[in-house]
Amino acid sequence: MSGDMVITVGEGTCGVAAGAPEITKLLKERFPQAQFKQVGCIGMCHLEVMVEISTGGKSYLWGGLNKKNLPKVVRFHRGQGDLPESMLIRSTDQQQTERSDYLTKQTRIALRNVGQLNPISMDQFRARGGYSAIEKVIKGGMTPEQVIEEVKISSIRGRGGAGFPTATKWTFARGAPGEPKYLVCNGDEGDPGAFMDRSLLEGDPHSVVEGMLIAAYAIGASKGYAYIRAEYPLALKHFAIALDDARKAGFLGYKILGSNFSFDIKIKEGAGAFVCGEETALLASIEGQRGMPRIRPPFPAIQGVFGKPTIINNVETLANIPWILLNGGAAYAKIGTEKSRGTKVFALAGAIKRGGLVEVPMGMSIRQLLMEIGGGSASGRPLKAVQLGGPSGGCIPESMFDTIIDYDAINATGAIMGSGGMVVTDTKSCMVDLARFFLEFTQIESCGKCTFCRIGTLRMKELLTKICEGHGTLEDIDTLAELADRIKDASLCGLGQTAPNPVLTTLKYFRDEYIAHVTDKRCPGGVCKGLITHTIMQDKCTGCSICDRYCPVNAITGELKKPNTWVIDKKICINCGMCVEVCNPDAILAA
Amino acid sequence: MSKASLEATVDPEKVHGWITQIGSDSSAAVPLLQAIQSEYGYLPRKAMNLVLENTEINASQLFGVATFYAQFRLDPVGRHLIKVCHGTACHVQGADRLNTSLRHALGIVDEKEDTASNGSYTIENVACIGCCSLAPVMLIDGEAFPNLKGADAQKHLVKHAKTKGEILPGHAGEGDDQPADEKEK
Numbered sequence: 001m002s003g004d005m006v007i008t009v010g011e012g013t014c015g016v017a018a019g020a021p022e023i024t025k026l027l028k029e030r031f032p033q034a035q036f037k038q039v040g041c042i043g044m045c046h047l048e049v050m051v052e053i054s055t056g057g058k059s060y061l062w063g064g065l066n067k068k069n070l071p072k073v074v075r076f077h078r079g080q081g082d083l084p085e086s087m088l089i090r091s092t093d094q095q096q097t098e099r100s101d102y103l104t105k106q107t108r109i110a111l112r113n114v115g116q117l118n119p120i121s122m123d124q125f126r127a128r129g130g131y132s133a134i135e136k137v138i139k140g141g142m143t144p145e146q147v148i149e150e151v152k153i154s155s156i157r158g159r160g161g162a163g164f165p166t167a168t169k170w171t172f173a174r175g176a177p178g179e180p181k182y183l184v185c186n187g188d189e190g191d192p193g194a195f196m197d198r199s200l201l202e203g204d205p206h207s208v209v210e211g212m213l214i215a216a217y218a219i220g221a222s223k224g225y226a227y228i229r230a231e232y233p234l235a236l237k238h239f240a241i242a243l244d245d246a247r248k249a250g251f252l253g254y255k256i257l258g259s260n261f262s263f264d265i266k267i268k269e270g271a272g273a274f275v276c277g278e279e280t281a282l283l284a285s286i287e288g289q290r291g292m293p294r295i296r297p298p299f300p301a302i303q304g305v306f307g308k309p310t311i312i313n314n315v316e317t318l319a320n321i322p323w324i325l326l327n328g329g330a331a332y333a334k335i336g337t338e339k340s341r342g343t344k345v346f347a348l349a350g351a352i353k354r355g356g357l358v359e360v361p362m363g364m365s366i367r368q369l370l371m372e373i374g375g376g377s378a379s380g381r382p383l384k385a386v387q388l389g390g391p392s393g394g395c396i397p398e399s400m401f402d403t404i405i406d407y408d409a410i411n412a413t414g415a416i417m418g419s420g421g422m423v424v425t426d427t428k429s430c431m432v433d434l435a436r437f438f439l440e441f442t443q444i445e446s447c448g449k450c451t452f453c454r455i456g457t458l459r460m461k462e463l464l465t466k467i468c469e470g471h472g473t474l475e476d477i478d479t480l481a482e483l484a485d486r487i488k489d490a491s492l493c494g495l496g497q498t499a500p501n502p503v504l505t506t507l508k509y510f511r512d513e514y515i516a517h518v519t520d521k522r523c524p525g526g527v528c529k530g531l532i533t534h535t536i537m538q539d540k541c542t543g544c545s546i547c548d549r550y551c552p553v554n555a556i557t558g559e560l561k562k563p564n565t566w567v568i569d570k571k572i573c574i575n576c577g578m579c580v581e582v583c584n585p586d587a588i589l590a591a
Numbered sequence: 592m593s594k595a596s597l598e599a600t601v602d603p604e605k606v607h608g609w610i611t612q613i614g615s616d617s618s619a620a621v622p623l624l625q626a627i628q629s630e631y632g633y634l635p636r637k638a639m640n641l642v643l644e645n646t647e648i649n650a651s652q653l654f655g656v657a658t659f660y661a662q663f664r665l666d667p668v669g670r671h672l673i674k675v676c677h678g679t680a681c682h683v684q685g686a687d688r689l690n691t692s693l694r695h696a697l698g699i700v701d702e703k704e705d706t707a708s709n710g711s712y713t714i715e716n717v718a719c720i721g722c723c724s725l726a727p728v729m730l731i732d733g734e735a736f737p738n739l740k741g742a743d744a745q746k747h748l749v750k751h752a753k754t755k756g757e758i759l760p761g762h763a764g765e766g767d768d769q770p771a772d773e774k775e776k
Contacts, residue, residue: 192678192682230625232720287618429683574691576741
């Protein structure tokens with residue numbers, strides 16, 4: 001029965017975290033004869049664990065599997081049960097389900113292979129057209145100038161955040177004197193809330209290698225570094241395997257494909273510093289120093305790592321390059337808007353129903369992305385805002401969700417495209433708290449070189465904490481705005497220049513929330529601990545004592561099994577919310 | 592067992608081995624420290640001194656790097672390491688409560704302290720681990736636990752401690768309870 005069965009399990013970091021290894025083990029027990037394959041993450045993180053089962057010429061993609069519902073799928077494939085509709089994403093007979101919209105409404109170029117192949121199989125990568133772009137370049141006799149021209153036609157801009165035209169960057173380095181030249185792949189994805197680089201590096205490492213090869217050929221680089229965060233162990237592992245296999249196949253190393261072009265790549269493991277997303281800081285880190293940025297010029301394209309011309313490209317940018325060379329720059333430029341061509345990958349998370357990775361054409365509206373692909377609010381409460389671009393970005397309120405995805409349109413709102421992290425919030429979130437969270441992040445991550453960034457972010461964090469604790473004044477709000485301007489002006493690198501963005505945008509769109517904290521001493525989202533109190537509603541309490549057992553500060557007292565005896569001592573209570581979480585009859589009110 | 596016993600015994604041969612393998616010029620600083628930390632869980636002073644004596648790297652660079660990057664720590668870790676993700680998605684979905692309940696179970700009261708008094712577990716806050724759609728997330732010894740509430744984190748910890756024969760010095764809510772996300776299955 002299971003002899004011709006092929007079972008493909010999504011084993012990216014998300015899949016593994018959701019329990020993919022256990023599901024694989026159970027399936028192997030149930031279908032010992034089946035052939036098992038593993039693929040990277042297809043990006044439907046909300047439906048992990050995902051398994052595709054192909055048998056008898058038909059294939060079924062199942063999502064949201066766990067130990068409890070797996071038997072239904074097993075029974076169906078043994079011909080003993082009905083098709084469990086609620087877990088089906090799509091099948092040969094049923095291409096369209098509500099769940100499959102998530103995939104069909106996307107345009108996947110950078111993510112073309114992720115989730116479709118075993119990331120560490122050279123054969124499968126070759127079968128999907130892998131390394132044919134570099135073959136076309138080298139064997140087809142394209143000159144580096146022609147390669148740059150093709151990329152110029154595509155109009156692709158750096159996907160790491162700043163959006164600088166890739167072809168222009170390459171032209172600088174091509175013409176710069178000095179040997180050897182370096183190409184660095186920036187995989188130090190530090191923006192909390194973005195994970196497209198992780199997914200690409202672990203789900204399709206060869207495409208990034210191929211992108212690096214083409215870039216190196218274009219600028220004349222002979223040495224490459226892949227700077228990858230240590231927090232991504234699976235990405236590091238897969239990328240290292242891909243490098244070995246590429247060397248064996250003759251795509252990396254001395255005189256590649258019989259040409260005069262030689263290039264090899266070394267992995268540098270990032271040690272955890274957000275500022276290393278900044279070019280010159282990343283270079284300092286590769287050189288073994290503290291990751292502190294320096295003044296530009298000289299730009300890295302002229303004087304980069306070890307003083308040599310260096311180009312730093314983002315993972316997502318590089319993953320697009322082979323596609324552009326194979327299909328032509330014009331095909332890529334056809335997608336998108338006037339000034340922002342092609343597609344962009346976003347990491348959807350937060351209060352959204354269907355979170356995960358999505359790649360959409362530029363020009364789609366934020367509303368379309370959140371509603372049609374993301375499925376709207378997870379909780380049923382109305383959405384309030386979306387935070388775009390992480391700590392360097394800003395929030396866009398619900399009233400402006402019709403803004404289209406385009407570098408200039410998004411910049412006009414005060415937010416930035418950034419690396420593509422999209423954290424969605426609903427009405428039960430506090431925008432002041434969110435701004436405080438980001439300032440705390442940038443304050444810790446500031447390298448300390450520029451005074452305004454080092455001390456200014458600390459002062460902003462202190463003011464925001466003061467407001468969140470209910471001690472803020474209206475003058476504090478003005479001081480925040482003033483500090484924000486100063487920090488922007490007096491910081492050397494992108495970290496400081498953009499650090500105030502979360503505060504500026506929340507002040508712009510959610511000033512009423514700040515005012516509520518300051519004048520009414522009220523947190524509209526019910527988040528800020530200093531502005532809420534916890535009370536037991538006697539009519540609902542059953543006296544089970546579970547709240548007491550979870551209270552970390554012993555603030556709750558009462559007699560076991562006697563309702564009406566339980567009280568929270570507000571002097572001791574730290575408003576951590578543990579009691580609310582564990583209370584079965586929802587008898588604790590936080591307001 | 593107490594925290595004092597957590598100090599690592601450094602084998603000079605191993606440190607020499609890493610220097611030979613990775614290099615001794617100044618660009619080797621970060622990878623050398625990474626090698627030391629992945630062996631001992633932190634940077635023992637003795638291992639750092641060996642690096643200083645046997646490479647071109649000077650003390651200001653080595654300690655500068657060791658204190659700059661979030662990955663490195665100068666104090667010993669507990670026998671098991673809990674990493675609590677504090678990325679944006681985890682934050683907005685209540686990652687703070689994981690810390691509250693884990694610290695409660697481990698009896699860690701002092702705000703500056705991150706290791707239980709018996710040296711069993713260390714709690715470390717980490718920047719985004721990139722599983723944002725499964726927020727909030729924590730890792731115990733590298734194994735990920737997704738979609739947690741504060742109480743779930745504690746229950747997973749209790750379960751883990753049981754299998755590893757560790758004693759939790761603090762107060763866990765309900766030791767024998769199944770974590771909520773497994774109960775439904």
